[in-house]
Amino acid sequence: MAINHTPDALLVKNYIAGDEQALTVLINRHQTKIYGFIYSKLADRDQADDVFQDTFIKVIKTLKSNSYNEEGKFLPWVMRIAHNLIVDFYRKNKKMPLLRETEEFSIFDILSDNSPSIEGQIIYDGIEKDVQNIILELPDDQKEVLMMRIYQDLSFKEISELTGVSINTALGRMRYAVINLRKIIEKNNIILTA
Amino acid sequence: MAKIYSKIIAAPTAIQPKKETVNFILNYSKALSYLNIKGQKIEFIAN
Numbered sequence: 449m450a451i452n453h454t455p456d457a458l459l460v461k462n463y464i465a466g467d468e469q470a471l472t473v474l475i476n477r478h479q480t481k482i483y484g485f486i487y488s489k490l491a492d493r494d495q496a497d498d499v500f501q502d503t504f505i506k507v508i509k510t511l512k513s514n515s516y517n518e519e520g521k522f523l524p525w526v527m528r529i530a531h532n533l534i535v536d537f538y539r540k541n542k543k544m545p546l547l548r549e550t551e552e553f554s555i556f557d558i559l560s561d562n563s564p565s566i567e568g569q570i571i572y573d574g575i576e577k578d579v580q581n582i583i584l585e586l587p588d589d590q591k592e593v594l595m596m597r598i599y600q601d602l603s604f605k606e607i608s609e610l611t612g613v614s615i616n617t618a619l620g621r622m623r624y625a626v627i628n629l630r631k632i633i634e635k636n637n638i639i640l641t642a
Numbered sequence: 643m644a645k646i647y648s649k650i651i652a653a654p655t656a657i658q659p660k661k662e663t664v665n666f667i668l669n670y671s672k673a674l675s676y677l678n679i680k681g682q683k684i685e686f687i688a689n
Contacts, residue, residue: 471671475664483659497663504667513676513683 456522464511475504478523482530489534499537503530575640582632590625593618 454462456474463470482503487496506529510516516525564572583591592611596602602610608618633640670687677684 468668468672472668475667479658479664480656484657487657493660497659500659501663501667505670508667508671508674509685512671512674513685 457518457520460511460516460518460522464514464516471508474522478526481523482526485527486530486534490537495537499530499533502533506533578638578640582629582638585632586625586628590621590628593621594625594629597622 454470454473456477459470459474463474479500483496483500486499486503487493490496490499503526507526583594586594589611593607596607596610597604604615604618604622608615611618613621632638673688675686675688677686
């Protein structure tokens with residue numbers, strides 16, 4: 449029973465000298481205050497246990513390696529170690545924040561997925577098919593120029609060489625092709641947007 | 643920093659670490675020792 453009234457400084461001295469029981473007394477004496485302090489900062493029992501454990505590992509290493517300078521302030525020293533570990537914990541978590549979905553916040557408000565959905569892809573395929581059908585209704589010379597330009601990505605110089613007409617003629621045919629496409633779309637009330 | 647420490651969460655009374663945590667610390671202490679070899683402290687953990 450007398451050992452419970454032993455000052456911290458003497459317990460530390462005994463522990464350094466090899467008395468493991470002294471550490472047990474120190475932990476039992478101060479665990480509530482130290483753990484309570486850690487928990488008040490972290491609000492998580494498991495994380496608080498981890499920090500509490502890491503705190504005492506540092507304490508043990510310092511004492512056993514004879515690196516501790518006794519100034520009669522064991523508890524403040526341990527609390528300072530715990531405090532620093534809490535700061536490290538927050539720094540580490542800040543680098544990799546854990547975001548949890550709540551009713552007020554969703555990570556998808558910030559992150560966006562630009563890939564088309566299945567519905568979007570179906571709509572796009574439908575629009576493309578409609579456009580191809582409309583192109584088929586164009587006069588042959590306009591259809592030829594438009595398909596070379598849009599689907600084969602040829603320049604007007606290349607189109608003029610392949611079709612045997614001047615560049616201006618190729619440009620003209622392209623222009624009329626676009627005008628006629630618009631007329632067909634308007635005439636048939638076709639909607640080409642999603 | 644001030645922002646972190648301005649948030650105080652009231653801890654339940656007499657909150658303590660898990661017994662397993664304390665036991666681990668005590669066992670770790672029993673297993674850990676230091677040897678001084680040529681002025682260098684070498685850490686040993688006995689199994």
